[in-house]
Amino acid sequence: MLQESYRVLDKLRKPHGLYIASPSKFYKYVWIRDNVYISLPFVNKDNEWYEKTYFRLLDLFREYEWKIDILLEHKPKWVWEYIHARYSADEVKEIHDEAWGHVQHDMIGAFLFGIGLGIQHDKEMIRDQKDLDILQKLVYYLQNVEYWHDPDNGMWEEWREIHASSLGACLAGLKSIDKIVDVPSKLIDSGFKSLFELYPRESADKSIDLAQLSLIYPYRIINGLMGEVIVSRVEELLLRENGVIRYEGDSYYSTLEQKHGREKPREFYKGSEAEWCFGLPWLALCHLELGHIEKASEYVQKTEQIMIEPGLLPELYYSGTQIPNPNTPLGWSCSMYILAKEALAKRTVHV
Template identity: 25%
Template structure:
């Protein structure tokens, strides 16, 4: 059972994260962290007429009329399906309870036909499992619940209606389809099971309701305790509590109102998404809900990149969510490598995630982010907490300098594709040293340390100007000493041999890489190493815009000849250029790119990673937290410069 690549909607509570398809299928469900483990292989709800054999239809897999929307100002999702074959209109309401490990799924089923129906409802569920950790299932008669369990993960599917029939294993999906379950065995070493309810005879125009609770715990006894509690509380109270939680959450945010309905909806959806993407237990920020578990098209997305975090926490702070930012930086301090750097990416629990090399801009970016966070909160105690990590990071960076070039040693670029000495990475390290010096000065650390770090930053900047500027063209180079072909010989004759690790291994690399890349703007935005109007910066930005603009669909590509996921313009890249134009005083140009990003949003208000190069429609990763962060940052700066300009009102 493969997983679709697109998550149309997300629900959660910071410890639980559910991904929902456009037809309402719960395709992924993570707990107790928002990246791991994922529990659902397949979960389907069927409806049938008990008087008609084999009449079952699956809610999320039919040729129905669907509509889907969040209840305004919440992460409560409603999916509506009109099932013509049974003359039913079914409203599915999904949400996660804020302070309990519970996902609630409510069905309101209305007979819209001319004849009555003896309504049956069935749920079939299969958990993900593998041979070393077998998914098992049982039916608990005391709870009237189907329970999946493995190792230290237990979860129950229970309802507010009495179960009529159940089944463990033996193809429960087919059994629900046939409308009859065999509950002879109540426990088995099987990853799947099913439940069936009889909701009685429903007259035309009448309605029945049934609520399912998916309840998670670490062991069987605590699961039973929580299940009894949830059943006693009931749907109405849980719904009202959840709605009030999100209302209260938004009331503490900085809300921007532009007068454009679409923009305002995306902004509010961004605020609501930020809470779902921030793990309430650890503080780590998820790049995106997973879309490719089996690494078939990418290196996966359900990780925390501290590089993304530097951008995202800036947006959180602008939105008034400084407490989430602070929790992220506290997490960052805990996961820092003992040698002083930060790894390429992490699992939400802080362990190192699958990676393919050191990415030095991560370390520079997080120092930069820490200082920017302080500028928002003005709380010296925050700097005192992060100071040991700052000191270790600078000690590492001091030794991570190429003796030949004066630049940071080769590492992977921002896009994690090329090993080399990059302009963006260099700018991040310069900004990191400057931020560290500012932190040290604020804390009253010795002047020697402050001067040393500022001197190192100045020397790296001089090295950048010596090595990473094409003086003939007056633009920045993307990289030098860079491995353009990771699997073989370099594609050009101008190569050098460099040492790549302490054991003396060497590698042939290209002497330079002159392709235009949106990350070149990093030298000005966000790192501020150069003013936007600096001649080299301005020339580079002009060339970036000229060569990376997508003529057919609009928007900006990441870099020349980018082929990832089909090679499309990115929302992040486009908003990055918009931010540059704001800082350079080109407000109308910035507005154009901002308007394009708004048009890329999904009907639910989510921003993707990319938009199709032919039609501009959202594609690939949905939603991407970094895209939403850039949207918030650009919107905030445009608001300060006179607003977003004329758009079609949403």
Template identity: 50%
Template sequence: MRERVQQGLDSLRRQNGLYLASPSDTYHFIWIRDNCYVSLSKLDQDDDEYEQMYHSIFDIWKKYAWKIAFHADRRPEAVYQYIHPRYTADTLEEIHEPWGNAQNDAIGLFLYGIGTGLQRNRSMLRDTEDANLVRLLIRYLKTLAYWSDKDNGMWEETVELHASSVGACVAGLLAVKPFFDVDFPTIREGMVSLWRLLPQESATHDVDLAQLSLVYPYRLLPKQIARAIVQRVENHLLREYGVIRYAGDRYYADNGREAEWCMGLPWLGLCHATLGNGDAARRYWEWTQRVMTPEGLIPELYLPVQRMPNENTPLGWAHSLYVILDRLVNQLP
């Protein structure tokens, strides 16, 4: 099973080392967030695929360095002025159609990936240009006042203050702090904001799948609170084929019922593994296998009434989470 899932993930890889979110027309793009989550499955490999993904993202952003530099000192006034989280697959250009471009979590996640790689002595920075871009991103988050900045969040939807976005920025800044100048008040403001938001994700989302990121990969919360977040997701959002993103989600809603996202299953497994719950981690590992297609592919989601996967199959993000969970489960006693 592991080989088939890995093959499904590898099928999304481009020559530059970046990954399509999915081969479907809907998701035939390069998302910063999706690639950074895919990169987590490359972190322990002996090759340079992990670094290559980040180097390619640096190359994208070098084309827009003027924009990043401008807004590192001047807060964006419109959504399109935020650093874009999604690019064309072939030319790696910004997508100019109206979109929820204010996604601070993608910037925090990128910094987290850079810092994590540096902590493992990986060659994340090729030159001063790469290092300067990291410095600009740090300034950008500070200028945004990310701890109070209302963004579109992980699901690219409602503009509000999201715990998962604030948490991603805190985790990213903490990860790069040993290597770059990050003043403590910038991190402290984020932590204070996060504690004020929890246990909610936002003003309109009491419980949200995105909150699992605070447990894995960021490991930001004390164990007692992390367990409570995981339990709330399980109690309110867990379904037969996956995890709904939040109550009332209309994306691919089926006869009034929310779509069931498959990646929520390995994500819950990784959260339990992080918390030391081996049996639960194995249970979600097995559960994920049951929602795969006969070809060993993990869909984005299942329609809850029709019990059919949507066209975004395979979803790279889901495959990556399963690959990581598979390794952890096979290391359990």
């Protein structure tokens, strides 16, 4: 199953080093955030794939440096002004044929975190001074948009709020590169202040969200008893048989969406929410962070039980069914399984 999951990622990887989210017609694009998560299994491998992903992302930011420079001059007013979240698969260009929720501070934080993580694993992440200049500009970009109180579209690319998961991603990213570029202390202090004001909520509108698991893994911004609270609330309110719903009342791929659209109040969709597969290995990784090896093992086994075939995981299953959505396989799902499976094996050997 582990080998087959790696083969899925190999098939999703483009020659330039970035990954499309899924081979489905809906997801044949390159997302910055997805690439951060999909590349994580390679950070401790003796090959070039981790660096290649980040070099291509750095080249993307170099190509759009003119845009970053404008954003350093003034805080953006329109969604299209922000750094884009999604790009064409082959040319890695902005896509302008449909509106998109590009205000995603967490993707910038995730990228910075990935750079720092590579350095921690002795990867040669910085090629030249220009790469350092780009990283510095991204830090100042987060400063200029005032990420700690600028509502963003968040991990799920939906309505704008201040999201705990976005704050955590930015904090982790800024902290991970503060040895190689200038990170003003205010950026860290303000981020933590906003995060703790929200805790244990994801946002003013959502009391608990699958995205909050990122605060525990991979970002390790929250741990101990505070982490236990988040995990227990996810398990109590969001855990389902074939995955984890993103939040209560989520209409995306709800069993009611096709008939009623996504315009009804959130209460309308409760009980019909899609069950996201990567939620299970994500919970396993969080339990490992909290020291619960047996619980992590249970979630890895659950993940293996919902595979369509060995190593192949969809994005989600429709509520209460064994029917996956078209975005199958999803690179993010497979990478989370790899991470959980390998981390559990390593922890079990040490025990």
